Structure formats: C-alpha cells, structure tokens
Amino acid sequence: MKAAMQSRYGVPEVIEVREIARPMPQADEILVRVAATTVTLADTAFRKADPLIIRLFNGLFRPKTAILGDTIAGVVEAVGVAVSGFSVGDAVYGSVGPKLGGAAQFVRVKGNGAVVKVPAGVELAPLAGLAYSYLTAMPFMRDEGQVGPASTVLINGAAGSVGAVAVQLARHFGAEVTAVVSGRHEQMVRALGADHVIDRTQTDFTTARERYDVVFDAVGKSSFGHSRGALKTGGIYLTTVMGLGIVRDMLATRKGAKRARLATTGLRPEADKRRDLEVLNALLTAGAVRPVTDRRFALDDIVAAHRYVDGQTKAGDVLVTM
Ligand SMILES: NC(=O)c1ccc[n+]([C@@H]2O[C@H](COP(=O)([O-])OP(=O)(O)OC[C@H]3O[C@@H](n4cnc5c(N)ncnc54)[C@H](OP(=O)(O)O)[C@@H]3O)[C@@H](O)[C@H]2O)c1
Known part of the structure; x- marks a missing residue:
C-alpha cells in the first residue's frame, strides 16, 4: 500500500x-x-x-x-x-x-x-x-467555555478548521457569536451562524470593552494580555496553542475574575473522543454541524x-x- x-x-x-x-x-x-x-x-x-x-x-x-x-x-x-x-x-x-x-x-x-x-x-x-476540527472545538466550547444561551462568544480565526466548527457549536448552544476573520471570509462565517463579524484587517477585536464571556483564540494569534479588556468580569480567554505565555497566564489567573486556559484536546482519552463523535453524529443528523x-x-x-x-x-x- x-x-x-x-x-x-x-x-x-x-x-x-x-x-x-x-x-x-x-x-x-x-x-x-x-x-x-x-x-x-x-x-x-x-x-x-x-x-x-x-x-x-x-x-x-x-x-x-x-x-x-x-x-x-x-x-x-x-x-x-x-x-x-x-x-x-x-x-x-x-x-x-x-x-x-x-x-x-x-x-x-x-x-x-x-x-x-x-x-x-x-x-x-x-x-x-x-473529526479533527470538531474533536478540538467541542471541548473548548462545551467544557472550557461552558458556552450556553446566555453567552457572548468571540472566535478568533473563525474561518479556520477549528474556528468554523466552533462557530457552529457556539451557535448550536444558543450563544451570541462574533467571528473574527479577514473580510474575504465574512459570508462564509455568517452562513455558519455568526451573528457579528469583525474584519481583522480593519478592526482590532481587543479594543472592545467588557463585551465577551468567552474569547476563543482558535488559531492562537492573540493572547490573554491583549484580550483581557474585551472580556466581561468572570470571562475566559481560551487558546489552542501552547506557549510559555499561556502557561504563565493560566497559573496567574487561576482564581482571577478573568481567566486564561489552554486545553490539550488532542491528548484526551480515546473513549472520550469516541463519545464525542457519537454526539457529532447526532449533530450531523440534525443539521446543526456540517x-x-x-x-x-x-x-x-x-x-x-x-x-x-x-x-x-x-x-x-x-x-x-x-
Ligand atoms: N490544543 C490542542 O490540543 C490542539 C489540537 C488540535 C489543534 N490545535 C491547534 O489549533 C490551531 C487550529 O488551527 P486551525 O487548524 O483551525 O487553523 P487553520 O485552519 O490553518 O486556520 C487558517 C485561518 O487562520 C486565519 N488566520 C491566519 N492568520 C491569522 C491571524 N493573525 N489572526 C487571526 N486569524 C488568522 C485565516 O483566516 P482569515 O484570513 O479569515 O483571518 C485562515 O483562514 C492550530 O494551531 C493547531 O496546532 C491544538
């Protein structure tokens, strides 16, 4: 072969x-x-x-x-x-x-x-x-972000693999979703369910004040330090990308009013991934995720x-x- x-x-x-x-x-x-x-x-x-x-x-x-x-x-x-x-x-x-x-x-x-x-x-x-995009996005949206109907969620890198599924999941959980993309991807993320779109080539999302419960940096291009002002009190910055900065921020914000988290979704037990794929089958059948x-x-x-x-x-x- x-x-x-x-x-x-x-x-x-x-x-x-x-x-x-x-x-x-x-x-x-x-x-x-x-x-x-x-x-x-x-x-x-x-x-x-x-x-x-x-x-x-x-x-x-x-x-x-x-x-x-x-x-x-x-x-x-x-x-x-x-x-x-x-x-x-x-x-x-x-x-x-x-x-x-x-x-x-x-x-x-x-x-x-x-x-x-x-x-x-x-x-x-x-x-x-x-399978890759969803097995990454789902633990961030459901477990780390605890996204629900009252959540305001910003997704940075929303047109990427992980971001595109995160938009659909956040929407499915009933959240108000803001997608950060370059302008050429605006229609795509709106079609996936984004309520608001920020063109990252025109506007820096980190200039928003106390607006989001969850900032999900699906491509790891921002940081907790930059995103902190855009988070509401009690909000959380989530990133997919490992680095010294996020490890430091996680330790420093464990009990803070605004927290930073990295999750290593790729290292989850096989049984957990399998259970989540069964959930994905239900979402696919219902047309909630594509x-x-x-x-x-x-x-x-x-x-x-x-x-x-x-x-x-x-x-x-x-x-x-x-
Ligand atoms: N933590 C874990 O266990 C785990 C597991 C799997 C994957 N990961 C990581 O998760 C990340 C997910 O990436 P992906 O596969 O979704 O990426 P991807 O599909 O390659 O992302 C591509 C998109 O990123 C956007 N982008 C490029 N530069 C950007 C910037 N400076 N700011 C904001 N957006 C930018 C572009 O969209 P626009 O031009 O529209 O902005 C592009 O369409 C990877 O770094 C991967 O290593 C982590």
Missing part, C-alpha cells in the same frame, strides 16, 4: 509517499481502507517540530511516528476476532490515535478506539477533516497539501484523498 512517511523534521519535502506492506489487524483492531485524511496546522507543527517541545514526546532528533495522519474517514476492510460493533463494509470515521498512520491506504484502529460509523446520508471524505472543506489533494500530492496548510490562509479543512 502507499503511505505518507517522514523520517526527519523539516520542510514539506521531508514527506515521502512510499510503498510498504499492508498492516494486519490484531484481534482487538479493525483494518480501515482509508478514503481520506486531513492535513492541519497540528500536522505541520509535528512535521517541523515547531514548537521545539514536540521533540520531547515525538523524538529528540527524528520523529518517532513514521506514517503521518490522525483523523480519517474510510470503510472497514477487516475486523479482529475480539471486536464487536463493526462489520466489513461499514463506513467509519474518527481518530486513529497517538501512533498516527492515517495518511495511508490502510490503517489499523482499536475496535474500542475513537472511531464511529458514519450516519446515513452523510458524505464520507469530509468527515476526516471534521463539514467545511477547502481543498482536496491526492495522497501523491501531500507535500503540496502541507505547503498550502503552512500558508495559514485556508478556510475550513484540507483533505488528502486516497
């Missing part, structure tokens, strides 16, 4: 598509014929080992993970003898887990891992992107997909199809 592999950190060209043996599922695993995976800023950060802290858990000098790709959508090809709940031919999607391996024609996944069946009538491939796909690249063009994602101009998800 073909697989996208990386044996050193660096530019997109460190990725090679190679021919390797098809994996055999263990008794507690399913084998999925992958239809699509996604490339995200999280993938490009791991490819570059930027921030440096990535080297601490993914290999000091070379990446431990040979085959790239976390979230996938595909069709079950084989089922281990100890697995129940999946059959050959089922359309499935989700996260393959911390060992990755989704950027390949086949991948092994734990039968009790973060993978669920696709609801009837939903297109398969875009779910590879939505995938937003920017571009699709073939596996052989995954280097170009990484270059495109590195540019940080995409709106929604980038898919890599097999």
Whole structure:
C-alpha cells in the first residue's frame, strides 16, 4: 500500500509517499481502507517540530511516528476476532490515535478506539477533516467555555478548521457569536451562524470593552494580555496553542475574575473522543454541524497539501484523498 512517511523534521519535502506492506489487524483492531485524511496546522507543527517541545514526546532528533495522519474517514476492510460493533463494509470515521498512520491506504484502529460509523446520508471524505476540527472545538466550547444561551462568544480565526466548527457549536448552544476573520471570509462565517463579524484587517477585536464571556483564540494569534479588556468580569480567554505565555497566564489567573486556559484536546482519552463523535453524529443528523472543506489533494500530492496548510490562509479543512 502507499503511505505518507517522514523520517526527519523539516520542510514539506521531508514527506515521502512510499510503498510498504499492508498492516494486519490484531484481534482487538479493525483494518480501515482509508478514503481520506486531513492535513492541519497540528500536522505541520509535528512535521517541523515547531514548537521545539514536540521533540520531547515525538523524538529528540527524528520523529518517532513514521506514517503521518490522525483523523480519517474510510470503510472497514477487516475486523479482529475480539471486536464487536463493526462489520466489513461499514463506513467509519474518527481518530486513529497517538501512533498516527492515517495518511495511508490502510490503517489499523482499536475496535474500542475513537472511531464511529458514519450516519446515513452523510458524505464520507469530509468527515476526516471534521473529526479533527470538531474533536478540538467541542471541548473548548462545551467544557472550557461552558458556552450556553446566555453567552457572548468571540472566535478568533473563525474561518479556520477549528474556528468554523466552533462557530457552529457556539451557535448550536444558543450563544451570541462574533467571528473574527479577514473580510474575504465574512459570508462564509455568517452562513455558519455568526451573528457579528469583525474584519481583522480593519478592526482590532481587543479594543472592545467588557463585551465577551468567552474569547476563543482558535488559531492562537492573540493572547490573554491583549484580550483581557474585551472580556466581561468572570470571562475566559481560551487558546489552542501552547506557549510559555499561556502557561504563565493560566497559573496567574487561576482564581482571577478573568481567566486564561489552554486545553490539550488532542491528548484526551480515546473513549472520550469516541463519545464525542457519537454526539457529532447526532449533530450531523440534525443539521446543526456540517463539514467545511477547502481543498482536496491526492495522497501523491501531500507535500503540496502541507505547503498550502503552512500558508495559514485556508478556510475550513484540507483533505488528502486516497
Ligand atoms: N490544543 C490542542 O490540543 C490542539 C489540537 C488540535 C489543534 N490545535 C491547534 O489549533 C490551531 C487550529 O488551527 P486551525 O487548524 O483551525 O487553523 P487553520 O485552519 O490553518 O486556520 C487558517 C485561518 O487562520 C486565519 N488566520 C491566519 N492568520 C491569522 C491571524 N493573525 N489572526 C487571526 N486569524 C488568522 C485565516 O483566516 P482569515 O484570513 O479569515 O483571518 C485562515 O483562514 C492550530 O494551531 C493547531 O496546532 C491544538
């Protein structure tokens, strides 16, 4: 089978598509014929080992993970003898887990891992992107932000993968939603449910005063220090991006009237992710959330997909199809 592999950190060209043996599922695993995976800023950060802290858990000098790709959508090809709940031919999607391996024609996944069946009538491939965006956005909106009908929520980077789902979830929870984007993405975020749009090239959202319960910095481009004035008393600044600044701000604001939080959603237990994917299935069926796909690249063009994602101009998800 073909697989996208990386044996050193660096530019997109460190990725090679190679021919390797098809994996055999263990008794507690399913084998999925992958239809699509996604490339995200999280993938490009791991490819570059930027921030440096990535080297601490993914290999000091070379990446431990040979085959790239976390979230996938595909069709079950084989089922281990100890697995129940999946059959050959089922359309499935989700996260393959911390060992990755989704950027390949086949991948092994734990039968009790973060993978669920696709609801009837939903297109398969875009779910590879939505699984990443939603599994990141949902814990921020529901658990960290506790977003509800009385909330005023600002989402910075609302046109990105995570932001586009955060807008839909905040809207679903009944919040008043302000999306920060560059002007070209205004119509897109309004269609996703934003009540107000701030063009970041014209207006600095941090000049607002005591306006938001939650500032969700989906792309980690602002900071608690800058956003503090825009938060109401009791409000919270949430960011997806790890850095010394947010660690310091979290410690300093633990008991403060305005707080800062980073959540490491990627490291949540597989069982929690699976439960949330079941919630996503209900949201998809109800039409409350939909995938937003920017571009699709073939596996052989995954280097170009990484270059495109590195540019940080995409709106929604980038898919890599097999
Ligand atoms: N904490 C965790 O466990 C966890 C898990 C997964 C991902 N992450 C992180 O979450 C982040 C999510 O990114 P994503 O995948 O949603 O990003 P993305 O899709 O690549 O975001 C692209 C969008 O960012 C916007 N943007 C670019 N520069 C900006 C700026 N200076 N200010 C505001 N917006 C800007 C652009 O929209 P406009 O031109 O419209 O502004 C662009 O459309 C990544 O950094 C990823 O590493 C964290």
